[in-house]
Amino acid sequence: MALSVSVRKRPLFENEEYFGFVDTISCPSPHVTLHVPTMARGPRKAVTNRTYRFDNVFKSTTHDLYRYQVRSAVSKVLVRGTATCIAYGSSGSGKTFTMRGLTQMAGKELYKLKPD
Numbered sequence: 001m002a003l004s005v006s007v008r009k010r011p012l013f014e015n016e017e018y019f020g021f022v023d024t025i026s027c028p029s030p031h032v033t034l035h036v037p038t039m040a041r042g043p044r045k046a047v048t049n050r051t052y053r054f055d056n057v058f059k060s061t062t063h064d065l066y067r068y069q070v071r072s073a074v075s076k077v078l079v080r081g082t083a084t085c086i087a088y089g090s091s092g093s094g095k096t097f098t099m100r101g102l103t104q105m106a107g108k109e110l111y112k113l114k115p116d
Helices: 014-018 062-078 095-113
Strands: 006-008 031-038 046-053 056-058
Touching (some): 062 095
Parallel strands (some): 006 056
């Protein structure tokens, strides 16, 4: 049994960019770095970077996430295996959008590959 932990980072929305929001996460795969503002003395601003390592980090489409991470799990299900894909994150981070897309792609793949 293999466990793989992947991250899909949601890009800033256009309105977030318009209002000057700053992206505080960078994702040089397989790492995710959080850029956390910290209190500093005086007029300077300080940032603390916290880096975490994952199996994969995606900043691309749901289709790419499916192709590189989920498709192999779908194939496993067809040979009496089991697979689980869960989404975790804060509100508005794209969980529903991503999972809906992955579910649709997995359903199409299962239907296409099912034995007669």
